[in-house]
Amino acid sequence: MADIARRDLLTMAGVVGVGVAIPVAPATAEAAPKDKVQDGPAANASARCYQFFDLNEVAFIEAFVDHLIPADELSPSGTELGVTIYIDRQLAGAWGRGARMYLLGPWPAGTSQQGYQLPLAPADLYRSAIRAVEAHCEAVHGGSFDRLQPAQRQQIMLALSDGSLRLQQIPAQVFFDMAYANVMEGLFADPIYGGNKDKRGWRLVGFPGVMAAHAENIERFRGEPYLVEPLGIADLS
Amino acid sequence: MTTKLKEVDVVIVGMGWTGGIMAKELSDAGLTVVGLERGAPRSDAGFSVPMIRDELRYAVRNELFMDVSRDTLTFRNRPAERALPMRKLGSFLPGEGVGGAGVHWNGQTYRLSPHDHALRSRVEERYGKSFIPQDMQLADWPMSYAELEPFYDKFEYMAGISGKAGNIAGRIQEGGNPFEGPRAREYPNPPLKPSLASEMFTETTKKLGYHPFPRPAANMSRPYTNPDGIKLGECQYCGFCENFGCEANAKASPHITVIPAALRNRNFSLKPHAWVTRVNLAPDGKRATGVSYTSVLTGEEFEQPANLVILCAYGLGNVHLMLLSGIGKPYDPVSDTGTVGKGYCYQVATVVQAFFDDRIFNPFMGAGSLGVVIDDFNGDNFDHGPVGYIGGASIYSASLGGRPINQRAVPPGTPRWGTEWKKATAHWYNRTLQMSVQGSNMASRYNYLDLDPTYRNAFGLPLMRMTYNFTDNDEKLSAHLTTVAHDIARAMGPTHLGPRTPRRAPYSIVPYQSTHNTGGAIAGHDPGKSALNRYLQSWDVPNVFVMGASAFPHNSGYNPTGAVGALTYWAADAIRTKYLKDPGPLLHT
Structure with a gap:
């Protein structure tokens, strides 16, 4: 796969700051360095139009999902299977906005046995958490999450998953657990939700x-x- | 502002199994009955294929369950902690809407053991008084198994239970549960067809000297017409049972059995979207005058006067309404006085997984109650002297589905993501056998329900507060019986065996464990120690009856719905044959 980041493609396409991806115009793409365009996932990228994630968040979530579900002999990457689109649609919809959650205060910190106690709906948690993880990556590794070496990314993922990563204001593990569950949903939920493309998640297990x-x-x-x-x-x- | 409606004989709060049974029984008796349900009506189109086969919608986003944005409860492990709201569903999944949790249950329909009904006497007699831990509120049930037997029978025939009797009129039956209390006759339908997992569990437990039998199921093993003339279809083993409604009408549920049967009576009317906020009491507090409710469609408030109020709002909902309405004295654990909120129990549940390289289980072929169970370690079916705890568990292998978001397992040591995770998931999804331990739970002094001082629901009313933790007794039970289950799994010769992880305190409200919440309005012999008498009538307000597992003095190692159904028929019979002749307390103190 190309080491070109999705952010670069969109920058080349001149759509920085626009929340949804716009198909890369051929003329713009031709103007870009040849090697990047040729092995860049331009066609796939242009097919993914996001409703919730902004440009920086797209870079993060695609890298996050593809770290969990890499392309290999068993399946294409999570992003190619629509998992990021699934998450985007969930966050843009009622669930992401906190439907069927009790979100009234006060919100003192609780014990882990008391469960989720943040005043944030899932969409707000993602937004804050992604910003906090990116701030950590910039501070410690000098680059955004999607540009880290795979080993560095693995280190971040492990620290998120066991809660050892200290993020500003956001409990890392709470975010990771939610995002991990959403990735599994995107891989295995019915394709009508945007993920599990070509039922590759179901084919993987034989469901x-x-x-x-x-x-x-x-x-x-x-x-x-x-x-x-x-x-x-x-x-x- | 509030519209006062015409008085009726009976108002029922909640239209699940207990409300539906009461509606049928009391409207058959000629009473005018109104059934109020906070949630939506059910239509046939709602559960049709392919829409119903949506794991995300029903089993992950919990479409059919209680909406906690409107009403929830707060939770803490100990009285010294601050209780905080259950902001999302997790540990248990109460229902909402016509049919209640009876729409999305699995259909496991047990009878409690005769020992369960006389638990304190039995323990004292066999092990001595000193065997009972200090804070354990162990009590005999105020009705015996023999008294309930005809009502268990009635529920099982109404619901078309598929199973194999183990004891008919004292004669032990091959292939059934030899430990069960005597029953008058065989189940109405034969057992479901076994899965490979069921066969392996049966073979291994027999070899170990145990007594496996098919789990009694409200999933029809063949087309069935019940005594009310209601037709149920044959189970298709689709694997979308618990959390889902059944498109084949093959799972007995209130909205397709007792509720339509009640609706044949013109003196019964069903009102969905009606959220009861209070049971109204006369100024002396000793008589209910009806209920107040809000239409959640229009916001209008109504008062429904009634001679008889029957709470059927799930155990937790019943206790909440009693506390909000001032029925009975709230329980105080410090002084150990009061009764409402006392005796809240849960279950001590664990899971054991075994992985077989050379087996194909096809987990997606399943039914809610399909599986095999042993009762050798349930109730008092074994000697508790050496193990030092009270209670037991059903230990079973279930084949209830292989829905891939939630029902996937990989052997211990597998990474949580990446190519190795994917390989393991692809390989083991179809090669995993899961066993469960459903442990009983005894009432304990500091496990209780009351009103929260801080948090409120959408109607401005205090949330209920749950204070609950596992006890030493629970930990001993879980350590012993999870080991028994682990040993059974090992005896099957798996390629990999999952970890042995008994439940330990503190209890967490986050991971799903069981929707078998019991107690809080317990039935008993003594009005100083129980909220209800043996007919599930409030000691304090005798024209209020309270159905459901809230009446259980302890939680057994069984799924509670069979006992809940039997108790409801038993109470309906007492209302029809005793209360209506002479309205007032059925027992005098």
Whole structure:
């Protein structure tokens, strides 16, 4: 894969500061250094239009998701599977804005057994946490999260996941746990939500999807592989 | 401002299993009955395929459950802590809407053991009084298993339970649970078809000398017509059961059984979107005059006068309403006085995973209650002397689905992400067998419910406050019985065995454990120690009856719905045959 960052492509395309990605204009792309354009994921990038994440956040979340779900012989990267689009849509929608959460104060710190106690809806938590992680990366590594070496990124991810990374104001592990759960949702939820592209998440594990009349299959396939083309909600709608 | 409605004989608060049964039984008796439900009605279109097969919507975003933005509770482990709101659902998932949690349950329908009904007497007799820990509020139930048996039977036939009897009129039946109390007859439907996991669990536990039997299921093993003429379909083993509604009407649920049966009676009316905020009492506080509710569609406030008020708002909701309305004296753990909020119990649940390189389980072929269970370590079915704790657990293997967001496991030591994680997930998803330990929980002095002094709900009313922690007894139980389950898993010869992780204090409200919240309005023999008498009638306000697991003096190692259904039929029978003839306290103190 190219080491070109998505941010660079968008900068080249002259759309810095615009919250949604605009297809890279061919003329602009030609003006860019050739090697970058040729192996840059321009086509894929242009297909991803974000509703919630801003340009810097896109760079972060794509790097974050692709660190968890890298492209390898088992699947394309999380970003290519639509996981970042899934998260973006969730954060832009009712869930991200705190639907079905009790968010009234006061908000004193609680014990871990008392669970989530921040005054933030998920979208606000992401925004604050990404800013805090980026500030840490700049301060410690002198660059943004998406530009770190894989080993440095792994170190950050581990420290986020075990809570040992001290972020300004935001508990790292609370953010990581939410984002990790969202990545898994984006990989395995029905494709109507924007992730699990081509049902690659389901194919990875062999989940057959929404067709599930197994009253006979449970005997016929007891102990035997049940191999079918997975179907999603859209396939039957 | 408030519209006063015409008086009715009975108002029921909550339209799940208990409200639906009461609506049917009391409208059959000719009473005018109004059923109020805070949530939405259910339509057939709501649970149709393919829309219902949406794991994200139903099992992750919790579409069918209580909306905590409007009302929740606060939680702390100990009285010395400050309780904070449960801001998202986690440890338990109360229902909302017509049918309540009976819409999205799994359908596991047990009877409690005869020992459970006489627990204190049994423990004192077998192990001595000194065996009972100091703060454990151990009590006998105020009704025996034998008294409840006809009502268990009625619930099981109404709900078409698929299972195998273990004891019919004192004769032990091959393939059933030999420890169960005697039942009058066989289950209405045969057991579900076993999965590979069920077969492996059966084979191994038999070899170890235990007594496996199929989990009794409200998932129909064949098409069934119940005694009310309600038709239920055959289970398709779709693996989308708990958290979901059933598109095949193959899971017994109130909105397709007792509620439509009640609605045949013109003297029953059902009002969804009606949020009851208070039970109104006469000035002397000894008689309820009806309830006040708010329409959550229009914001209008109503008063519904009634001669009889029946709380069916899930155990937690019942206790909250009693506390808000001043029914009975709130429990105070310091002086150990009062009754409302006392005896809140949960369950001590753990999971054991085993990974088999050479097996294919097809976990996505499953049903809510499909699986096999042993009762050898439940109740008082074994000698507790050497283990030093009270209570037990059902230990089982369940095949309830393989939905990939939530139902994936990898062997210990697998990284949480990256190519290695992906490889492990791809390999083990179809090769994992999961077992569960559902442990009982005894009432303890400092585990209780009261009103929160700070936080309020959307109606401006105080949230309920839960103070709860696991006790030494719970830790001993979980350590012993999680080890038993781990040993069963090891005896199956897995490639990898998951970790042995018993529950330990402190209890956390974050990870899902069980929606089996019991107590808070317990039934008993003594009005100084219990909120309800043996007919689930309030000692303090005798025209208020309180259904549900809030009446349980302790929580057993079983899923509670079978006992909840039986108790509701038992109370309905007492209302019909005793209370209506002579309204007032059914027991005098």
